[in-house]
Amino acid sequence: MTLQDSVALVTGASSGIGEETAHALAREGADVAVAARRRERLDALADDLEAAHGVETLVVPTDVREEDQVEAMVAETVETFGRLDVLVNNVGVGVGSDVEELSTEDYRLMMETNADGYFFATRAAIPHLRETEGNLVFVGSFAGQYPRPFNPVYAATKWWVRGFAHSVEGQVGSDGIGVSVVNPTEVRTEFGSESGETFEERFEPGEVTEPEEVAEAIAFAAAQDRSTVHEIDLYRRDKFDGW
Secondary structure (H helix, E strand, O other), X not given: OOOOOOEEEEOOOOOHHHHHHHHHXXXXXXXXXXXXXXXXXXXXXXXXXXXHHOOOEEEEEOOOOOHHXXXXXXXXXXXXXXXXXXXXXXXXXXXXXXXXXXXXXXXXHHHHHHHHHHHHHHXXXXXXXXXXOOEEEEEOOHHHOOXXXXXXXXXXXXXXXXXXXXXXXHHHHHHOOEEEEEEEOOEOOOOOHHHOOOHHHHOOOOOOEOHHHHHHHHHHHHOOOXXXXXXXXXXXXXXXXXX
């Protein structure tokens, strides 16, 4: 199991889990393409990766809701590095609301980001991962495994991610592609900014999972060269208290 001399593409890389995942993969020797909408953050991240880990990087500003941009993201990565060994699908928007109060705009934002974005990237990456017998890692969620009464649509998108990922696993496993899902509970990141208070603001350090912990789980799955890490659940220890 090694990432040395491999090429990884991380979406949602401008902060939180994506940023830490880029570091975790680079620490293990992977060259890393980083994608998100905020170019200035990606540029800073690329500089940090090169300085800290001595790897090559590529900055690919991308809105995963836009099919053409996603296809260009994957194509530019392969053109630059000559291969693709790992795709980390890591984007997520959650707008909390009762179904009857949820606007169509917010509904579409979650569906287009959390479902369409994963589909577009996966579709574009599969031919290249087949060539390298690489790994496709999806960042799922606790919300994709258990009911989430206060945000049913976000939960539904994460159930979709798991169903899609495992079905793709069945479809391309015989081609040598590993497919993994990593499911965290609350993580201290900028998640939740669309609704106001972020998880980083809501929780104190050590109170819930840190992005570095999720990144290490992703890197473990991404480094497999024969087996598939089917699914990793990464929950804070008191998550089931009172259930």
